[in-house]
Amino acid sequence: MANIELEKASHLIPEFRYREDGMNVTRGSVWSGPGCHEGCGVLIYTDDDGKLIKVEGDPENPFNKGRLCSRCLALHEVVNSPERLRHPMKRAREDRGKDKWERITWDEAFDIIYERFSDIKERYGAEAIACCFGTGRDIVPWIYRLAYTIGTPNTIFTMSGMSCYLTRVLGCIASTGCFWVGDYSQQFLRRYEDPRWKRPDTIVVWGNNPLVANADGMYGHWAVDCMKLGSKIIAVDPRVTWLAAKAEVHLAIRPGTDGALAIAMLNYIISNDLYDHDFVDKWCYGFNELAEHVKDFTLEKAEEITYIPKEKIAKAALMIAESEGSILQWGVAFDMTKEALPASQAAFAIFVITGQIDRPGGMVMPTEILRFVGGWGYEELILGKHQDMIDKRIGMHEYGLLNAGIMACSTDRWIEQMETGEPYKMAGIWIQTTNFLACTSPDPKRTLAACNKMEFIAAVDMFMTPTIMALADVVLPVSAFTEKVGLRVGDGFQRCETINRASDPGDTRSDVEINMTLGKRFDPEAWPWERTEDVFSAVIKDCGGIDMTYEDFQELAPGYQPFEYYRYESGKLRADGLPGFNTRTGRIELWSTYYSSVGLEPLPYFEEPIPGPVSTPELLEEYPLILTTGARSWFFFHSEHRMIDSLRSRHPWPRIQMNPKTAEINGVSDGDWVWVENHRGRCKRKVEITPIIDPRIVMADHGWWLPEEPGDFDEGLFGLWDMDINNLLKWQAGRAGVGSNYKTMLCKIYKAEPGDEHNTWTREEAYSYVPREDD
Amino acid sequence: MTKGLLIDYTWCTGCHACETACKRELGLPREQFGIKLAEYIWPMDEGKDFAHTDNWQYTYFPMPLDACDLCEERTAKGKLPSCVHHCQANCLFYGEIEDLMERFLEHPRQSLFHL
Numbered sequence: 001m002a003n004i005e006l007e008k009a010s011h012l013i014p015e016f017r018y019r020e021d022g023m024n025v026t027r028g029s030v031w032s033g034p035g036c037h038e039g040c041g042v043l044i045y046t047d048d049d050g051k052l053i054k055v056e057g058d059p060e061n062p063f064n065k066g067r068l069c070s071r072c073l074a075l076h077e078v079v080n081s082p083e084r085l086r087h088p089m090k091r092a093r094e095d096r097g098k099d100k101w102e103r104i105t106w107d108e109a110f111d112i113i114y115e116r117f118s119d120i121k122e123r124y125g126a127e128a129i130a131c132c133f134g135t136g137r138d139i140v141p142w143i144y145r146l147a148y149t150i151g152t153p154n155t156i157f158t159m160s161g162m163s164c165y166l167t168r169v170l171g172c173i174a175s176t177g178c179f180w181v182g183d184y185s186q187q188f189l190r191r192y193e194d195p196r197w198k199r200p201d202t203i204v205v206w207g208n209n210p211l212v213a214n215a216d217g218m219y220g221h222w223a224v225d226c227m228k229l230g231s232k233i234i235a236v237d238p239r240v241t242w243l244a245a246k247a248e249v250h251l252a253i254r255p256g257t258d259g260a261l262a263i264a265m266l267n268y269i270i271s272n273d274l275y276d277h278d279f280v281d282k283w284c285y286g287f288n289e290l291a292e293h294v295k296d297f298t299l300e301k302a303e304e305i306t307y308i309p310k311e312k313i314a315k316a317a318l319m320i321a322e323s324e325g326s327i328l329q330w331g332v333a334f335d336m337t338k339e340a341l342p343a344s345q346a347a348f349a350i351f352v353i354t355g356q357i358d359r360p361g362g363m364v365m366p367t368e369i370l371r372f373v374g375g376w377g378y379e380e381l382i383l384g385k386h387q388d389m390i391d392k393r394i395g396m397h398e399y400g401l402l403n404a405g406i407m408a409c410s411t412d413r414w415i416e417q418m419e420t421g422e423p424y425k426m427a428g429i430w431i432q433t434t435n436f437l438a439c440t441s442p443d444p445k446r447t448l449a450a451c452n453k454m455e456f457i458a459a460v461d462m463f464m465t466p467t468i469m470a471l472a473d474v475v476l477p478v479s480a481f482t483e484k485v486g487l488r489v490g491d492g493f494q495r496c497e498t499i500n501r502a503s504d505p506g507d508t509r510s511d512v513e514i515n516m517t518l519g520k521r522f523d524p525e526a527w528p529w530e531r532t533e534d535v536f537s538a539v540i541k542d543c544g545g546i547d548m549t550y551e552d553f554q555e556l557a558p559g560y561q562p563f564e565y566y567r568y569e570s571g572k573l574r575a576d577g578l579p580g581f582n583t584r585t586g587r588i589e590l591w592s593t594y595y596s597s598v599g600l601e602p603l604p605y606f607e608e609p610i611p612g613p614v615s616t617p618e619l620l621e622e623y624p625l626i627l628t629t630g631a632r633s634w635f636f637f638h639s640e641h642r643m644i645d646s647l648r649s650r651h652p653w654p655r656i657q658m659n660p661k662t663a664e665i666n667g668v669s670d671g672d673w674v675w676v677e678n679h680r681g682r683c684k685r686k687v688e689i690t691p692i693i694d695p696r697i698v699m700a701d702h703g704w705w706l707p708e709e710p711g712d713f714d715e716g717l718f719g720l721w722d723m724d725i726n727n728l729l730k731w732q733a734g735r736a737g738v739g740s741n742y743k744t745m746l747c748k749i750y751k752a753e754p755g756d757e758h759n760t761w762t763r764e765e766a767y768s769y770v771p772r773e774d775d
Numbered sequence: 776m777t778k779g780l781l782i783d784y785t786w787c788t789g790c791h792a793c794e795t796a797c798k799r800e801l802g803l804p805r806e807q808f809g810i811k812l813a814e815y816i817w818p819m820d821e822g823k824d825f826a827h828t829d830n831w832q833y834t835y836f837p838m839p840l841d842a843c844d845l846c847e848e849r850t851a852k853g854k855l856p857s858c859v860h861h862c863q864a865n866c867l868f869y870g871e872i873e874d875l876m877e878r879f880l881e882h883p884r885q886s887l888f889h890l
């Protein structure tokens with residue numbers, strides 16, 4: 001085992017547990033639920049009965065330096081909420097959608113789940129069971145291992161086209177050998193003071209609002225820290241966000257046209273000879289083909305497509321090219337368009353040909369302990385014990401890209417497979433850390449009906465959700481992060497951060513503990529550990545190559561792994577030790593041999609979003625507005641937190657932002673309830689009038705349901721059908737099997753008048769729903 | 776010795792963390808705040824709208840309100856006020872007015888508050 005030396009933060013109080021003012025303080029990190037997947041450093045305050053009093057930011061943790069967003073500041077309300085699930089419950093299959101839950105013991109719950117899944121395995125094979133997770137929180141490695149223990153290769157990220165993060169990860173791995181993130185000095189203990197680091201000249205905020213989103217291991221306000229040090233912002237956003245308003249140049253883009261913008265920038269940079277010749281000559285493959293391929297994509301053409309004046313595109317491209325260190329701070333707007341892969345390929349290529357790779361203040365490759373997108377335990381359990389499953393992963397034959405380095409299935413094919421039973425029958429679902437009906441799933445009616453065909457569904461969550469109410473037969477209550485031990489091995493750089501138990505979990509259990517207990521029933525050899533701490537020790541040693549135990553990590557945290565720039569020069573990116581990148585050609589592939597080998601276009605292209613003003617002009621008369629969804633909230637994490645008063649009271653209702661002109665034309669006023677409707681469905685939103693958005697575009701938030709409303713299906717399923725923006729969306733992945741259209745639609749808006757205030761949909765109708773012709 | 780808050784609102788991103796931190800610190804009910812954001816967001820070129828200007832007044836300003844006691848309890852124990860501690864943009868500062876005055880004069884567009 002390589003013994004990696006870690007650099008350790010020093011603390012005024014060396015112990016991670018101490019007393020202060022009659023309270024117990026436990027230092028540690030955050031890995032949800034609840035909240036996001038950033039891993040901020042926190043100080044958890046509890047009383048002597050183990051009740052959570054509050055959480056404060058840990059000023060000594062280099063990641064967030066004491067700062068916290070509203071969600072962790074209100075954590076005590078979430079953890080102590082009377083609404084939380086506190087005990088396992090069961091319900092008869094025929095009572096799905098009815099509030100007929102019956103409390104059971106953990107033993108009984110595990111007995112039922114084990115028996116039902118074993119029965120499905122026996123009758124249809126283990127592959128008939130799918131294990132579903134949501135965003136990259138403290139579940140991904142453990143749910144893979146549970147699935148592989150049961151013997152199924154089917155782990156599902158419950159979004160059409162896996163269109164959050166994984167799309168960009170996959171594209172980068174396939175064409176560069178690894179994933180790259182912006183260098184905000186997060187890899188260094190001394191952060192901005194580390195002499196190896198240099199502040200980025202430019203930060204290109206493209207397709208996300210990082211200050212609110214805090215996504216992909218990037219603490220959003222690092223961008224502000226860098227601005228104070230002199231970094232300039234280039235913002236690509238349909239709205240004038242705070243960052244866009246302070247930007248050197250703001251490219252107000254038409255949603256879904258990022259690929260066109262990127263290709264035009266490539267052409268501008270190449271044809272004006274602004275690229276980094278040295279880097280391109282030495283380290284890139286396929287540059288001439290790329291140059292030839294993009295040469296007709298002029299700024300004029302891009303202006304017409306994207307709505308962005310060509311002078312601004314040129315200015316932004318020049319700024320990136322001239323930067324000594326430029327960060328592509330990209331986000332889900334890339335993933336959430338159908339042809340996400342070529343769009344992100346084009347955007348990343350800008351940073352490649354301008355030489356921003358693996359340099360200070362540019363794009364760097366995160367150090368990791370466990371590459372969780374690769375699925376923990378695959379070699380040992382699927383290759384080792386269930387070889388008959390190697391070929392069964394849903395979508396792997398159809399979509400060659402899915403074999404490039406992630407182990408999740410094609411979610412879109414899974415939905416179809418539940419409906420048709422082809423190529424094999426699906427019969428069970430394990431749902432953990434995802435409320436997909438209210439959050440990630442397009443067309444929730446179709447999803448619900450497809451899932452309802454399953455013979456047995458078990459779910460794990462902190463709260464009752466519409467997904468569980470509609471579908472689950474057994475539900476298990478999970479611990480919050482202050483109630484568990486854990487190891488943050490999430491997205492972005494993985495530091496040595498532990499999640500330390502501080503408050504009393506009561507009758508709840510942690511995700512890992514649940515998976516280990518259930519996993520042991522199926523195959524004790526696959527979980528040869530007694531305590532969850534031992535699971536983490538194994539991860540640290542076997543995956544991280546660090547000769548330490550979990551307990552060592554607790555003492556040390558936060559610890560930093562060694563980091564070097566320019567590893568492609570020293571041969572440290574490749575297993576064979578040769579200089580270059582970890583691709584077939586050893587270079588960054590602008591012309592992707594991987595894409596080509598799996599039948600995809602090797603060079604980036606742009607395709608108009610469908611529907612849209614260009615692709616479906618016939619829809620414009622009835623649906624004249626461009627709708628984009630997924631606007632993040634300061635107070636919620638996706639579909640979470642709606643039952644937390646101090647947060648909900650700050651963002652009480654779902655909203656649709658529009659320009660004053662748009663409101664005037666449509667005869668609506670600020671605060672009006674309106675229906676947002678397209679040819680597929682509608683949902684309700686409250687109007688928020690703001691000058692920051694183009695009059696042609698409206699922007700809706702996502703993840704809405706109303707926990708205060710009745711959960712019973714026939715009484716509205718917590719208001720889901722009225723509030724779910726995904727009623728307007730369709731299951732539909734891009735050509736590569738990744739990417740889907742969440743952010744570009746056409747719609748109309750009209751007032752929700754008395755007598756037309758609800759989308760009624762009965763249980764009967766729902767469970768017998770047949771997909772539409774065009775699905 | 777007068778203590779105060781210095782607010783460098785140029786960097787305030789409108790994240791509301793100070794509000795949430797303060798409400799918790801003071802144990803305030805839903806409707807009440809010890810610090811509250813004011814905001815003014817508008818395109819500044821006469822007659823020009825979204826598509827035709829880059830000239831925005833885009834300002835958030837965290838206003839300390841009457842309930843603010845400069846975190847008496849916390850600061851007595853040597854801690855920073857909760858809003859200052861948690862401010863995501865690091866644009867709130869606490870200290871002796873004289874010390875804050877120095878920073879106040881170094882950067883334009885700030886505001887100084889004391890009780």
Ligand code: SF4
Pocket residue numbers: 030035036037038039040067068069070071072073214
């Ligand atoms: S970004 Fe916010 S929700 Fe996420 S860990 Fe940090 S404080 Fe918590």
Ligand code: SF4
Pocket residue numbers: 780796797798800801809810839840842843844845846847856857858859
């Ligand atoms: S100093 Fe304390 S009391 Fe005053 S606004 Fe800040 S958090 Fe509230």
Ligand code: SF4
Pocket residue numbers: 786787788789790791792793794812835837861862863864865866867
């Ligand atoms: S916490 Fe700081 S950045 Fe956020 S709103 Fe308050 S003052 Fe502004």
